[in-house]
Amino acid sequence: MNEKPKIQTGTVGKLIVFAQDCYGKMAASVFLAVIGILCGMIPYFCVARLTADFFYEEQTMKAVVGWSTLAVLGLLLKMTLTTWSSMKSHEAAFTVLKNIREKLTRKMERVPMGVMIDTPTGTLKSLVVDTVDKLEKPLAHILPEMISNIFAPIAILVMLFAMDWRMALATLATVPIGFVILMGQMIGYKEKSERYIRAGNEMNNAIVEYVNGIEVIKAFNQSASSYGKFTDAVKFFRDSTLDWWKGCWLFSSIGYTVISSTLLFSLPLGAYWFRTGMLDFSTFITCIILSMGIAGPIMAATQFVDDFAVIYQSVEQVDTFLGQKEMDRPSAPVILSDSEFEFQDVSFAYKDTEVLHHINLKTVPHGVTAIVGPSGSGKSTIAKLMAGFWEATSGNILLGGQNIKDIPFPQLMEHVGYVAQDNFLFDTSIMENIRLGRKDASDGEVIAAAKAANCHEFIQKLEYGYDTKAGDAGSKLSGGERQRITIARTMLKKSDVIILDEATAFADPESESMVQSAINKLIAGKTLIVIAHRLSTIKNADKIVVMDSGEIVAEGKQEELLKNCSLYNRMWRDHITAMDGSVLEQEVESC
Numbered sequence: 001m002n003e004k005p006k007i008q009t010g011t012v013g014k015l016i017v018f019a020q021d022c023y024g025k026m027a028a029s030v031f032l033a034v035i036g037i038l039c040g041m042i043p044y045f046c047v048a049r050l051t052a053d054f055f056y057e058e059q060t061m062k063a064v065v066g067w068s069t070l071a072v073l074g075l076l077l078k079m080t081l082t083t084w085s086s087m088k089s090h091e092a093a094f095t096v097l098k099n100i101r102e103k104l105t106r107k108m109e110r111v112p113m114g115v116m117i118d119t120p121t122g123t124l125k126s127l128v129v130d131t132v133d134k135l136e137k138p139l140a141h142i143l144p145e146m147i148s149n150i151f152a153p154i155a156i157l158v159m160l161f162a163m164d165w166r167m168a169l170a171t172l173a174t175v176p177i178g179f180v181i182l183m184g185q186m187i188g189y190k191e192k193s194e195r196y197i198r199a200g201n202e203m204n205n206a207i208v209e210y211v212n213g214i215e216v217i218k219a220f221n222q223s224a225s226s227y228g229k230f231t232d233a234v235k236f237f238r239d240s241t242l243d244w245w246k247g248c249w250l251f252s253s254i255g256y257t258v259i260s261s262t263l264l265f266s267l268p269l270g271a272y273w274f275r276t277g278m279l280d281f282s283t284f285i286t287c288i289i290l291s292m293g294i295a296g297p298i299m300a301a302t303q304f305v306d307d308f309a310v311i312y313q314s315v316e317q318v319d320t321f322l323g324q325k326e327m328d329r330p331s332a333p334v335i336l337s338d339s340e341f342e343f344q345d346v347s348f349a350y351k352d353t354e355v356l357h358h359i360n361l362k363t364v365p366h367g368v369t370a371i372v373g374p375s376g377s378g379k380s381t382i383a384k385l386m387a388g389f390w391e392a393t394s395g396n397i398l399l400g401g402q403n404i405k406d407i408p409f410p411q412l413m414e415h416v417g418y419v420a421q422d423n424f425l426f427d428t429s430i431m432e433n434i435r436l437g438r439k440d441a442s443d444g445e446v447i448a449a450a451k452a453a454n455c456h457e458f459i460q461k462l463e464y465g466y467d468t469k470a471g472d473a474g475s476k477l478s479g480g481e482r483q484r485i486t487i488a489r490t491m492l493k494k495s496d497v498i499i500l501d502e503a504t505a506f507a508d509p510e511s512e513s514m515v516q517s518a519i520n521k522l523i524a525g526k527t528l529i530v531i532a533h534r535l536s537t538i539k540n541a542d543k544i545v546v547m548d549s550g551e552i553v554a555e556g557k558q559e560e561l562l563k564n565c566s567l568y569n570r571m572w573r574d575h576i577t578a579m580d581g582s583v584l585e586q587e588v589e590s591c
């Protein structure tokens, strides 16, 4: 595994990387917004000019119509250009969201399984859907609106200074005071916004967990309100939102009131300068009207401070996930001498807890290697290391003489078929669920695999046969039927090595023989590694590996282990007793 260097650029730099195929749209959006602002200035001038003419009694009907038409034209142009700019910025924003989501999902495929398992589903869903979604509004609106809202007051101020610098300063006077007051909102802003986002994530996780666990919650007569984790998360979200709001509202209401009071100084001072002859009437009126156009955009621009915080938080969350360690594999296929797995002094830790210690193990090529041991002894972890879901913390794992780290993922997946403990079916048709084994398999091949895995009959009985969605059929499928579908999927793959992780764990007794016969067809002529609790299913294995507390304590054939391994002997007796006490003596003797 190689540590991917964390991208060092700031938030804007990271965003720019995601936006690389839409620079043109962003530039167009900025250009259109700026021109729109300039057009938006026209009505102010027209109104100022009309007012001044009115007071000097120089107004003609022609001038009134002319200035009014120009004002309306300016407004129309502003609206058209702003809408156009907004369209461009939305196109760019949605492209950025698409790029980020694609990057995140590609990353999920490359990080070790551990990262996916250890990250709560709610957090992952929240990252790909909600966190990325939060970027839409600021990204789509910041470009045209922020630019308009900053550029418009600047343009007005430039004009004010050009007309009369004293009126310009009088107009500006309240703005810095208002800003200083608004800055009060920033006290503890980082902590509060982080707490708010964390609370949102926790609430998401709790809701996903609650929905996933609804069966258990109902079975134990709990409800949303009594499921403590859920109610705590909702309460925490409410508290952190309120806490943030309480820290802001006073500063924001006073700050915005002060900023919007641009007439506070300009009107009395302007009137005084006009009366004392220091300012002509036309300039006075034009300045007053123009100054009224400053406050609105400035206040709107300050709203984007929150959007910057959202962008910062969202981009950082995305970047943290993208910065995770990846499982680095070469792309060039290697030659595998056979289908034997070899563990050379392999240890493995989930985070800091080592669960496998110095494992040395060779599987039997074209034979059956069974891994048995008490619960938690590390059997599934060995299977997952073989399937490449994680990498060994130390030591080497070889397949066909090659270090597994040197085998490209697609090649490893082609050679190794893994039937997991929980047989996950996607909510597509049964046909597509089986075809996952080999995406170019024809319908005929899928049906042949289903027949071999003893599932053709029950699939045909479903409402739409192979076209029935697994989600719709889910409740009608027994554990054994679901298992046979996954076996059909694995059959289609035609791998040399099959790993069965507790493959019969969910089989109801009635369908166990069906599952067993499907497995027998699946493994014919292949290398099989089976992790099983039901020792009777693996008693004829070519090699049985006995695990205890993350170590291999014995290996050999059943007869040898019954004689030499007290743990295996005990497990065998317990198993037989559980099956049927009467068979015990007979089975033990026959070994």
Ligand SMILES: Nc1ncnc2c1ncn2[C@@H]1O[C@H](COP(=O)(O)OP(=O)(O)OP(=O)(O)O)[C@@H](O)[C@H]1O
Pocket (backbone or CB within 6 Å): 114, 117, 118, 350, 355, 373, 374, 375, 376, 377, 378, 379, 380, 381, 382
């Ligand atoms: N994702 C994980 N994160 C942390 N610890 C884990 C994880 N998965 C398993 N473990 C721990 O690793 C140890 C070995 O687990 P493993 O599932 O390999 O045992 P097992 O022998 O297959 O158990 P079982 O027969 O009950 O399935 C256990 O102590 C388990 O709690």
